[in-house]
Amino acid sequence: MKALKNIFVGFLVSFIGSIPLGYLNIIGFEVYSKTGMNNLLLYLLGVITIEAIVIYCTLLFADKLSRSKKLMKFIDLFSIIFMLILAYIFYSQSKSEESSESQLSEYLQYSGYLIGIIFSCLNFMQIPFWLGWNVYVVNAKYIRLGKKLNLVYLAGTLIGSFSGIFTVVMILNKVTEGTNLLSKYLLSHIIPLFFVGMAFYQAYKFYKKYY
Template sequence: MKILKNILVGFLVSFIGSIPLGYLNIVGFEIYIKTGLKTTISFLFGVIAVEFWVIYFSLLFANQLIKNKKLIRFIEGFSVLFMFILAYIFYSNSKSENLNSSIFSDYTNYPFWLGIILSSSNFIQIPFWTSWNLYLLNGNFIEISKSKKYFYVLGTIFGTFIGMVTLILSLSYVTDQTDFLAKYLMKVIIPVVFVALGIYQGIKFYRKYSV
């Protein structure tokens, strides 16, 4: 029963956390519309391969990580900058003369490794999972003795995979049905979303560390 609970809790937290429009979802969507589902799944396997270890080690060392204020501050500051970098990348790619080009077209022959690289750059997942793991442990929502922690981690990466596939396919369906989104999603809406996220995270960062 505890094993099943670990899997379900991990799945639920990770599924909900993967639904918001993060950059890995956007890259996955870009890969999907350019190369298809098979390549996208390979990319997602690379993403969750990294996430497995991030969740596992943040689960083991949650208390130590949350106390490392300098590390958390660096991660949060870098994440603000990264949002603006991504906004520029997507905007500049939309101006490319080759409309069939992909942002990562040179790397889609190796989608698994692209997923590894980009997921490794997603530093914000460290405080995200550290905070969630502490909350779940302190609330006795999960049990991590012996092998039970592995079932929790497997539940989380399965939740991430299903959540990302759901969002990518939903975005594809919506853009297919809406000419406006098909025309402006990648070259206007997505860059604006990243700029907004960067501003939002920047304000939070300033308020948190300016005192």
């Protein structure tokens, strides 16, 4: 049961985080449209290879934080602020989306796996994203930690990222330019509201726990 909960929470967090139209999704669409399905799958494997390292390292750090009772209040407060920051980031991203086909074209000559590695390494936002989420799910006891349970959680997050980016790429491939409107709506409304809701929920738990 613990393993199933870990993999479900990992999948859910990662899938939702992958849905907004970020640059990794745009690059994945370019890889698919220019070089086909096989290269897209290699690209996604490259992306989650780096993500696996980031998630596992931040999870270990979150474990240490969760064991320190003196930091629990700070962690709870940080989780609330982090949710609001994520809501703002996703909202503001919808106002400044850019596509860079000319810069991407020079990379498309390489293996999709290498492209995924390169651009995932440049995705610095995943570090605070996963640190914040891992602190949150550990502190809120949504997942249980342990050597095997950590790997199960990691597997769930990687499946979620792979599935999320793949889903967005397939949608982009099937619809017209109207997709830009849809993606902006998701970024500026649904995803930010989700994070704001989580922030309010955490604020309620924070008040109930400490006051």
